[in-house]
Amino acid sequence: MQFGEILRSVELPETWREMIAKLCTASASEEDHEHERVRKRRDEPDAQQKRLNSLFVKGYISEKELDEEMSRLQSERFNLPVLEAKDAQKTVQNALSAGETLLDMADYWSEATPEERRSMVWRLLKQEGLLYDLERHTIVGLLPNAPMLPVLALGLEATEM
DSSP: HHHHHHHHHHHOTTTHHHHHHHHHHHHHHHHHHHHHHHHHHHHHHHHHHHHHHHHHHHHSOOOHHHHHHHHHHHHHHSSSSOOOOOOOOHHHHHHHHHHHHHHHHHHHGGGGOOOHHHHHHHHHHEEEEEEEETTTTTEEEOOOOOHHHHHHHHHTTTOOO
């Protein structure tokens, strides 16, 4: 019942679609900056590897020193994050679809069977995304799936949840 109350308390403004599109586009822009930063960090070990090969060929370092440095560079590359490229249009479309679904779920919640309600919760939230306080018998947190995050953030903003 508490989850149903949360769904009913989601209030999206008339211009929610435009707001979600702006939010997702801004988020995609931030991700682009992060991708560029990681790409530059990945280029550094490659440049060092070229310099080391040049030093080895010219005889300035031994094969053992080359192997040690190559191992270090390989380890450094392995520790760098690998970011996947996301399509901004697809992200916006997924968030808008999630918003439409959320509005439909709120209307349907009171008529749904327990199995249908459970299915709705799993569509909205990550696995183990419902944080429940057993002592107080209340929901204390929600961890939504990525497409639901901007919609829930916008919809619950006015409720101070």
